[in-house]
Amino acid sequence: MSFDYDLFVIGGGSGGVRAARVAAAGGAKVGLAEESRYGGTCVIRGCVPKKFMVYASEYPSMVEDGRAYGWDLSENGFSWDTFSGKLNAELDRLEGIYRKLLANSGVESFDQRGKLADAHTVELADGTTKTAKHILVATGGWPVIPEFPGSDLAITSNEIFHLEKLPENILIVGGGYIASEFAGIMNGLGVKTTQFYRGTQILRGFDEEARNAVASGMLENGVDLQLETNVVSMVQEGDKIRVTDTKGNDTLFDKVMYATGRAPNSKNLGLEELGIAVGSKGEIKVDQYSQTSVPSVYAVGDVTDRVNLTPVAIREGMAFVETVFNGNPTSPDHDLIPTAIFTQPEMGTVGLGEEEAAKQEAIEVYATSFKPMQQAFAGRADKVLMKLVVSKATRKVLGCHIVAPGAGEMIQLAGIAVKMGATKEDFDRTVAVHPTMSEELVTMKTPVRET
Template sequence: MSDYDYDLFVIGAGSGGVRAARISAAHGAKVAVAEEYRVGGTCVIRGCVPKKLLVYGAHFAEDLKDARRFGWDVPECGFNWKTLRDNVLADVDRLNGIYQQTLDTNSVTTFHERATIAGPHEIALASGEKVTARYILVATGAWPMVPDIEGAEHGITSNEVFHIDEMPKRVVIAGGGYIANEFAGIFHEFGAHVTIVNRSDTILRGYDTQIRDRLLQISMVKGINFRFNAPFEKIEKNEDGTLCVRIKGGDPIACDLLLFATGRQPNSKGLGLENAGVELDDQGAIKVDEFSKTSCESVYAVGDVTNRVQLTPVAIREGHAFADTVFGNNPRKVDYTNIPSAVFSHPPIGAVGMTEAEARNKLGTVKVYTSDFRAMKNVLANRNERALYKMIVDAATDKVVGLHMIGPDAPEILQAAAVAVKAGLTKQDFDDTVALHPSMAEELVLLK
């Protein structure tokens, strides 16, 4: 008989926590998980899944216009926000049920309440019950940051944006990262006047300069406004419910909705981590080693709460590797090199590997190949929007070390191309591959 109630207790039933719980149970561990909100976590409940459904919905605005150029007699179409919102939330409910079913099928006990750490092997539940576990895994994710400014309570974050009652006519989005640019595209296509307010002069920091400049150019042509080097001063709410956003050194902006997309912070507060001697960094992230172990031998952490790479597939891999390491007698680490990423903006971005600047700093001599073109569909639709594909090659080895794309379906194309970059293929390997014509993806094997 075990000295503990469970072999593993997982705090947080998001993507990483559920994967860790399921695989650990499959290895024979007795597992429990606690989730204070809904099983599925940020990605499924209030993140990438419902957001991508909104992106699909927003694309119809352009597709319906373009269809007329392709011979379709499309009448003027109205948009009903509540229909889309409710359908998206219904799909979230469906996925929530599937995640819960996964836990149940694998005999994982679920506590639908908040759990905190009372000691290296002890968990305190909100109901007052205390349980013990040989190992504790923290997988509580991250939480949207809200700037400390007067009137910030009048804004919302990506947590609440999926539940708004009406589609606003004027939207101000604070931030310049992927969440800001994705929702800028969504709200714009739904007919709102959108202004992005960024405290720096750069959007999408970390992405290749040419690619993010292209998105900025296209966004401005579409009618999305940008305010750079514009820190917030305060937010005022008018009697009619509208907002006045005051910017330091700039004109105020009137809007109906203010969305804070100013980053996400590890969700580590109030978990009782100090009761097990778990160390945090200065950003509040849980410090872990290469096997996701914290400073406490019995406590591990995976996903965004560790602030390594804040991506759902990474959290899933970390959770799986943890389970194999601790319960599967197969120590595994996660390889963080060449992780593909996407921005589901309008148009979307896909990227893997080093940017041109990173490659030049690290490798010295590089070769850069680009293709700047209009997709066939855009040509016939009389849409001037241009795609840009960019390949970064190590001049010494001919190895492709980076791919960066902006254009229709860029993330879908990039996923397959990322395999080639991860495998260390060369520019010649791309050149030797026969083009699939006519397609946008063929540009990757025709780069000059």
């Protein structure tokens, strides 16, 4: 049987675009459908614009530090209009690059929604159909707002980038990295920021000492972090939103942003009709090679709800091409993935947290907390945490956790060592780079505790 394409990809985000490009570069005939903007969550409404907002929000403390270092600096306030205009122009530029990369690779793009009609057919929104030997679903995820009285008044991370003006005050609901990052961003931009989280501490699932350090830093920076607190109801009151919380308080906010979870973007894709297995959250179930229960259909990225990170989706897309088009079955490696959380203070982490590691085996914990010299000189109270979790039996470093300026940059390199199976003695043998914060990772000689 002949097909229109060797591969048809549904979704123009990081995973789908990479798979399409690499397959096409190898000689495959490839089509791709994207109903929104190319670049997906990361480029258009996620990590890229968020990181620009992080940068923007950090300048007030830089100006303050500059004065302490003897610079005569004035601060005339932040212009949301100037920033958002530049941000949108940059996102347009990046989307253009994605489109150009696809075109230059020979991928035929369709600017419309695609869904599965059968095991080898994609139906586009205009009713036309495209057949393909293989179909890759890479439709990503989408923020979800729970239903409660007034929930329609909330915005999500999708809309936060497109505000007409900065609010004077904002409530951010959630305790994950998206909520915590935006609490730092809005606070840094001068918005009075409140964060509600129903749990006992933000950043659940990460090392407890590290998440405590982040939360303490956020409170010190001025975020009104309210734990074990949730929203009961919201009502519009003039141009404000009146929020009633679980502690019985009524508070007026200009904006309320929910970041309490994301769901795989798998609705109305024709999955159920084809008998493709889907999990309780809507995630497409796949095997170790990203293959669904229908052999010609594969899925990568957040729609599979494995590890929802952009570089992971790209790796999954590459592994898919290696498996299907290069005849080299390759399973994406989801073990020991370094991660940066761009909270303020920033956090970088790889491997097991102390609590998780202690459940598995006997461990030693090496940790130190101190004021970094740059901020200490400026009179700021910021504290840095450097932490290694070490196996007693093998001496391998099971986890590395950093809360510090530039933690994301540091954890990328520490991640290489941990991924290679470096021992505590390997770290000890490495000469310190002085004076730096990260030298503490190789100078901690005595465990602070053992389990």
